[in-house]
Amino acid sequence: MHRVETRVALLGIIIENKDSIEKINSLLHEYREYIIGRMGIPYEKRKISVISIALDAPTDIVSALSGKIGRLPGVSTKAVYSKV
Template sequence: MESRSVGVIAIIIKERDTVACKVNDIFTQYGSIILGRIGLPYRERNLNIITLIVDASTDQIGALTGKLGRIEGVTVKSTLAKL
């Protein structure tokens, strides 16, 4: 049986206009592991903050966060609970 984790991924996006399409494309690719998504614009600082709740293998979560982290202007952190 594949080991799965439930986790939270925090994403901070600088200058949303230039990277939103790339970020949303990645979300679509990994939509099957995303249980929930909350997004908040922080207009005063030109930032967007997104939180994802995921349920997947650590390899899948690592692939998702790795792709997001390679986008310039995107910062990603995750925390996982092994179940």
């Protein structure tokens, strides 16, 4: 049996367009098996939201999720990977 190698990663998301929030939540639900935890911070002063997602997943899964979220209107995302 071949086990797919996973890495711990942090996905940082900044949402400037609140219309994208429902789609982001749908995508996170779709990838829920890889999510270790999440923290969302609404920043009313600037009218944005900041979300951090901790994942344990193959790098192609993290890249796919980051890409799908990053293509949404008014959303920026960046993935950072652990070395282990």
